[in-house]
Amino acid sequence: MIEHLPILVVVVPLAAAAVVPLVGLRSTRAARGVMLAALAAAAALAVAALRQALAEGALHYQLGGWPPPWGIEYVVDPLAGGMAVLVAVFGLIVAVYTGPFLVGMPPLGAGGFCAVYLLLVTGLLGIVVTGDLFNLYVFLEISSLSAYALLALGGKRSLVASFRYLVLGTIAGSFYLLGIGYLYAITGTLNMADAAARLPAVAASPAFTVAVALIVIGLTIKLALFPLHGWLPDAYTYAPTPVTGFIAAVMTKVSAYALLRIFFFVLPGGGVADDALRLLGWAAAAAALAGSAMALAQTDVRRMLAYSSVGQIGYIVLGISIGTPLALTGALLHVLNHAVTKACLFLSAGGILFRTRVADVANYRGIARRLPISMAAFTVAAASIVGLPPTAGFFSKWYLLAAVLERGAWPFALALVGSSLLSAVYLFRVVERSYLGDAPEAAVASEASEGAPLELPLGMLVPIVLLAAGVLLLGVLSHAVVSQVIAFALPVDGGR
């Protein structure tokens, strides 16, 4: 059983995705049950794999019994295991939240939604556990294709947003694949560990430079790193809330993981790879500032949160680009913290939209009186984006800032602090309005009836409250997370 954990993590949701549409024809409730069961199983398997990797070192699984470098290898080290837990647990939490959205869908629609959602989780888990560069491309495309389909479910506007994402996403995927082609041409291997052993001998070749450039461009589009973030705001704004909640929480983070994995576990340090990281650092600092500045200009709360994601992705990539153990710790902690925080923000804002049809910042006046629990969760998560202690966001930003100062990189430090100050402005205007503003008469009148429940249905409220609790808990436990998981997930040679 234990030796099969790496493959089971991927196969369980994949198999469930094949079954779910059939179950959905009989009953939507049963289809949702299968989806939840499969995701719970995947989460349990991921946790087991992570524990095993932490206790006894990385798990290696050879597909079809072919040893690397011939066969495809799956590797669950603490880094991959931690990311797998993140993806599977968020898949489960957001799947719980989908309940009210599935009601009223035609049977084929509900079953199809569950199937595509499971495929998205499968793709992201596959990216995380694979030890093969080409296999990573296949999973990247599985997750992207599922994401295009899910993002298009939000009505007319989402169709166009999804198509644009598809065009850019395919360019990104093709660039990554070409980059892998160049690496394969000079090393003759696709296995990550094998490539890492062979690359230093050929790192001076021009083909290596081209490969690094293509892979970096491909992954930064998938990451939505400024200035290649163009697809993200529309896609996040118009998609159904559960989809945005999940994709905003983990999808760009998994691309960040791929970037980290390739730069610190495959490419040899020094030379071209370091140049690329330096370039990424400046783009990331610009992203942190520009994302927050653009968020300030938005009137739609979801769009504001989407631009806020662009800024927070900058934080993560900045940590990766600096590459010291302290910076990578900060980046990984921010991957976790931002996933919890942004999922909480999107799900509570989406719940408010679901219940009151309010999406504009201007109309948030008095919302806190009508949906007190959701708005409280939103506020806790907002504090985490700004980086107020004791929320989770404070600690990862602290690590990142410490890493930047350790390097003496003052422009980056200014970008981090400036971005936090801007995020305080754009988030607290929402919070302030919702608590202190008077509810406009028109909004009250538009409520269905006086006695209607205003707070969200339990299926939506439980995930929101869990995530808000997670924001606080991860803040309190951040030292434990760093010392017991992230410390083991860092590259063995201690980064750069």
Next chain:
Amino acid sequence: MITGAAPAHIHYWLSGALLLIGLYGMLVPSNLVRKLMGMNILQTAVIVFFISLAAKTDGRLPLTASGGQPPAALDYINPLPHALMLTAIVVGVGTTGVALALIIRIQRAFGTLDERELLAKLSE
């Protein structure tokens, strides 16, 4: 297979040209179907690149004694890129399918596939 007459690396130039044509097709025309066609050309460029990696003159068969190390990549005619590109073609078909489905839905919802008209309708 490169014959004596063709300049060396002509296949790289070919795949590079296809790549640029594909990128142009995806980014410049305003019709969504044209963008999709550009996308298919881009994917073909990648396929040409991989397949041409595998071809070489005087290569040996990709055989190795059981338990032995694989021969150096430069020496043998490699079947693996073909297998990889089969997968890439499947991915391409999947992407094209999703894109066509989106295009049909966009046509039904907006009555146009011209990006400028779509943007005008969206900003109303």
